[in-house]
Amino acid sequence: xxxxxxxxxxxxxxxxxxxxxxxxxxxxxxxxxxxxxxxxxxxxxxxxxxxxxxxxxxxxxxxxxxxxxxxxxxxxxxxxxxxxxxxxxxxxxxxxxxxxxxxxxxxxxxxxxxxxxxxxxxxxxxxxxxxxxxxxxxxxxxxxxxxxxxxxxxxxxxxxxxxxxxxxxxxxxxxxxxxxxxxxxxxxxxxxxxxxxxxxxxxxxxxxxxxxxxxxxxxxxxxxxxxxxxxxxxxxxxxxxxxxxxxxxxxxxxxxxxxxxxxxxxxxxxxxxxxxxxxxx
Amino acid sequence: xxxxxxxxxxxxxxxxxxxxxxxxxxxxxxxxxxxxxxxxxxxxxxxxxxxxxxxxxxxxxxxxxxxxxxxxxxxxxxxxxxxxxxxxxxxxxxxxxxxxxxxxxxxxxxxxxxxxxxxxxxxxxxxxxxxxxxxxxxxxxxxxxxxxxxxxxxxxxxxxxxxxxxxxxxxxxxxxxxxxxxxxxxxxxxxxxxxxxxxxxxxxxxxxxxxxxxxxxxxxxxxxxxxxxxxxxxxxxxxxxxxxxxxxxxxxxxxxxxxxxxxxxxxxxxxxxxxxxxxxxxxxxxxxxxxxxxxxxxx
Numbered sequence: 001x002x003x004x005x006x007x008x009x010x011x012x013x014x015x016x017x018x019x020x021x022x023x024x025x026x027x028x029x030x031x032x033x034x035x036x037x038x039x040x041x042x043x044x045x046x047x048x049x050x051x052x053x054x055x056x057x058x059x060x061x062x063x064x065x066x067x068x069x070x071x072x073x074x075x076x077x078x079x080x081x082x083x084x085x086x087x088x089x090x091x092x093x094x095x096x097x098x099x100x101x102x103x104x105x106x107x108x109x110x111x112x113x114x115x116x117x118x119x120x121x122x123x124x125x126x127x128x129x130x131x132x133x134x135x136x137x138x139x140x141x142x143x144x145x146x147x148x149x150x151x152x153x154x155x156x157x158x159x160x161x162x163x164x165x166x167x168x169x170x171x172x173x174x175x176x177x178x179x180x181x182x183x184x185x186x187x188x189x190x191x192x193x194x195x196x197x198x199x200x201x202x203x204x205x206x207x208x209x210x211x212x213x214x215x216x217x218x219x220x221x222x223x224x225x226x227x228x229x230x231x232x233x234x235x236x237x238x239x240x241x242x243x244x245x246x247x248x249x250x251x252x253x254x255x256x257x258x259x260x261x262x263x264x265x266x267x268x269x270x271x272x273x274x275x276x277x278x279x280x281x
Numbered sequence: 282x283x284x285x286x287x288x289x290x291x292x293x294x295x296x297x298x299x300x301x302x303x304x305x306x307x308x309x310x311x312x313x314x315x316x317x318x319x320x321x322x323x324x325x326x327x328x329x330x331x332x333x334x335x336x337x338x339x340x341x342x343x344x345x346x347x348x349x350x351x352x353x354x355x356x357x358x359x360x361x362x363x364x365x366x367x368x369x370x371x372x373x374x375x376x377x378x379x380x381x382x383x384x385x386x387x388x389x390x391x392x393x394x395x396x397x398x399x400x401x402x403x404x405x406x407x408x409x410x411x412x413x414x415x416x417x418x419x420x421x422x423x424x425x426x427x428x429x430x431x432x433x434x435x436x437x438x439x440x441x442x443x444x445x446x447x448x449x450x451x452x453x454x455x456x457x458x459x460x461x462x463x464x465x466x467x468x469x470x471x472x473x474x475x476x477x478x479x480x481x482x483x484x485x486x487x488x489x490x491x492x493x494x495x496x497x498x499x500x501x502x503x504x505x506x507x508x509x510x511x512x513x514x515x516x517x518x519x520x521x522x523x524x525x526x527x528x529x530x531x532x533x534x535x536x537x538x539x540x541x542x543x544x545x546x547x548x549x550x551x552x553x554x555x556x557x558x559x560x561x562x563x564x565x566x567x568x569x570x571x572x573x574x575x576x577x578x579x580x
Contacts, residue, residue, distance in 0.1 A: 021546070027348065028348070028350055028523075031351070052324060055327075069361070073351055158565070158568065159568055160571035167572070168576075185562060187563055188563065189563070189569050190569070206561055222538075224329075225324060227324060234556070239538060239539065240325065242533050244329050245533075247333030247517065247532070254509065260528055261530065264503055264530055266454065266503035266504060272456045272459065273456075276456040279456060279460045280463050280464075
């Protein structure tokens with residue numbers, strides 16, 4: 001792993017050579033772990049604020065102001081991995097101007113690529129953003145910001161007509177200038193075919209091994225609690241249990257008056273303490 | 282279906298858990314039951330703290346500045362930043378008492394400024410606010426208490442005054458400093474505060490303050506001898522930090538465990554081990570054939 005900053009052209013050059021890995025990041029401390037790992041990129045957009053931090057079950061409640069609280073600090077802390085961020089719900093749908101304004105605000109905060117969800121007129125938004133020289137990712141299949149339309153988190157593209165629509169939308173997003181397209185919960189055969197027919201990259205989330213890259217929430221990888229437990233994720237560690245055990249031992253040590261431990265205690269000399277007692281009486 | 286269910290009651294969701302109140306904390310002091318307190322900023326951290334039955338959660342401004350923002354102090358942390366992280370605690374809390382700090386610059390100017398900003402924290406859902414230092418702060422505590430906002434003081438090494446105090450150090454290890462500290466706590470009690478956080482104060486001094494005042498004392502850093510202890514979650518769990526607390530006390534190594542997990546994930550993806558069938562979805566052969574026919578027509 002090199003320490004050089006990961007860039008969009010670098011990732012595009014990896015198509016067909018090796019898989020690209022995408023994670024998630026919520027603060028400067030976590031950014032350090034991402035940077036030390038092999039992950040190529042990490043996201044810190046709407047779902048980080050709404051779900052990972054605030055505990056909502058969808059990314060919809062996140063606002064631009066909220067995401068901007070941590071986006072700048074993370075951008076500064078994450079020196080190697082590429083930082084991408086999804087624009088918050090309601091900040092890009094209404095017009096290309098809105099989309100550009102939000103995307104530029106994100107870029108000024110220091111992100112490396114923005115992402116927007118959806119198709120139809122949202123493809124025009126991608127075009128507007130990409131035309132302005134801002135790396136923009138698309139997102140088709142299950143799009144969490146449109147959860148109220150799909151009704152629930154589900155696979156998109158299991159019927160021929162849905163699959164054709166996902167395929168065509170991915171091509172349209174490529175034409176609009178998207179450099180990477182997230183395929184969420186798309187049947188693996190369909191995702192594989194889309195990946196073959198695209199020059200740009202696909203990032204699979206629950207869409208099989210055929211995509212150019214894979215994306216998971218790092219909290220799911222680590223077994224840290226999130227408000228929804230996606231079936232597409234794999235847990236590689238159980239940090240929640242480790243954390244609870246650590247905090248329980250802390251609590252127990254406090255009760256036994258063993259915290260802080262003897263070698264981590266502030267002290268006063270006997271002379272000074274005596275003088276203190278004499279003064280306060 | 283992609284996720285288990287949007288509305289399923291997960292096994293870690295507890296309903297009708299009774300929240301701790303200030304009266305409960307006072308009972309703890311009276312009965313000698315040690316109070317535990319940790320910093321918390323996000324859903325996962327709050328769930329860990331609640332599962333460990335930690336009594337008090339704080340979206341600590343120093344932690345926001347250092348652990349979350351990667352800076353060396355809390356100087357740039359604003360009331361909006363604290364409100365953002367406080368919101369997460371309020372939404373996910375089950376039992377813990379919520380203490381919210383007034384950050385640097387949010388209460389020093391006037392009693393009016395202090396009340397306006399403290400009211401924002403209370404409206405967001407904090408149970409009580411924290412003010413650092415003494416002097417003018419005593420007047421702020423009187424004003425806030427007057428309008429029914431419970432106040433927690435913060436003495437010893439007060440990180441908001443880092444520019445004045447210099448690098449983190451022990452405060453109260455000379456008789457003179459200890460006497461000032463002691464008098465400040467007496468004044469703080471008179472002003473109406475219900476408790477005080479003591480950072481890096483010698484145990485003997487902290488114990489005198491704890492025994493001689495009605496204040497609930499919470500030790501932080503190297504302070505022992507209080508009614509309770511506060512710990513920085515990032516330090517306790519071993520998250521990587523640039524700015525380490527003077528009395529760093531680790532109970533876990535999240536950095537190396539987390540890193541190893543990410544690299545296993547990386548290798549599994551490169552070797553096509555992940556995702557497995559259970560992590561993805563299938564399309565029926567008939568539908569796939571139809572799909573292929575359709576896209577061929579297009580091209």
